[in-house]
Amino acid sequence: MVTQLESTTKADIIYPDSDGKPMSDNTKQFRWITVIYYNLEWLFANVLDVFVAGDLLWYPVEGNNNIRIGPDVMVIFGVPKGDRGSYMQWKEGNIPPQVVFEILSPGNTQTEMNKKLVFYDRYGVEEYYLYDPDKNDLSGWVRSSERFDVIDPVHNWVSPRLKIRFDLSGNELLMYRPNGEPFASYLEISRRLEEVLQRAEQAEQRAEEERQRAERLAQRLRELGIDPERVD
Template sequence: MVSQLESTTKTDIIYPDSDGKPMSDNTKQFRWITVIYYNLEWLFANESNVFVAGDLLWYPVEGNNKICIGPDVMVVFGAPKGDRGSYMQWKEGNIPPQVVFEILSPCNTQTEMNKKLVFYDRYGVEEYYLYDPDKNDFSGWVRSSERLDVIDPVHNWVSPRLKIRFDLSGNELLIYRPDGEPFVGYLEVSRRLEEVLQRAEQAEQRAEEERQRAEQAEQRAEEERQRAERLAQRLRELGIDPEQAD
């Protein structure tokens, strides 16, 4: 009876899709969030079971809608792509986000960020990356022996899960794909995607032209065959064996 009551209570709990907080506090923070999000979406575009999200509430514990957090960007290996109002872990094979990113803004306090680190450590995040674009300060943690340990040195660190590399040699963070190509802004991503689509359309058009040429060649061959057959028939009508005509 108690189990039934608890089950009903869990079913009735509402898990809000928003915490009422803005996605970003300034254009720089927003730009970095979108750069990381879109480049990771692009990187794993062909992986149907890699889910990438930005500013999505994550509820790790069924039955408690107070335990939640909205990472700026999170990546889940093993969860299918698709739209969600929030990430309720118990509905996703109980898979926590393995990688999360946070981009600092001036209004973030040290206490707030410490709480986030504790949250990610407690609920199973494997890699946590924190970037302050104003100070060009980048930090990372990776899970080792059941806890998140600081990555030192973090310059040229390669993410075990994402296979991307972080470079701190310049005036701002540089992130490189596994193929060595740098992460780029949304407009550049859109331009490259447009080029890919154009090349695909051109390839499809060339394939269609080749198909049409092949059909035309086949049609001409069939017409020649029919013409030869008519000629052979005419010769036979004249009493000439076309095979002996030569």
């Protein structure tokens, strides 16, 4: 009877999809969150069991809706893509996010960020990256055995899971895909797509012009009594 009561109690617990906090405090933080999110989505677009999420609540423990956190970006290997209201770990094969990103804003306190570090360490994150865009400062931790170790140096570090490289040699963080291409902003990606579409449209237009030219030539040959199908 006790087991049945515990099961019923767990089933009745509500896990909210929102913590009531904004996704970002300013435009710079929002830009970095979206750049990292969309580029990782792009990187793993063809891998069906890699789920990338931004500002999604993660509940690691069934039965306790107070243990939760909403990473700016998190990547989970081994679970399918798809929409979720929150990431309830026990419903996902008990797989925790392996990689987490946080973008620091002026509103974040040191105590808050320390708590996040402890949370990610405690609940099994393998790699944790914290970037301060105002100071161009990147900190990283990687799991070694059962605990986090500081990544030092983090400049030119290659993520074991994502295979992306971090570059701090300039005025702001640069991240590179495994093929060496830099992460691009949403605007840059849109421009690239527009250029590709324009080139495709131009190629289609040229093909149509060539088709019409060939048709006019064939018509002229027929007017001269020549069968264009038999011309070598």
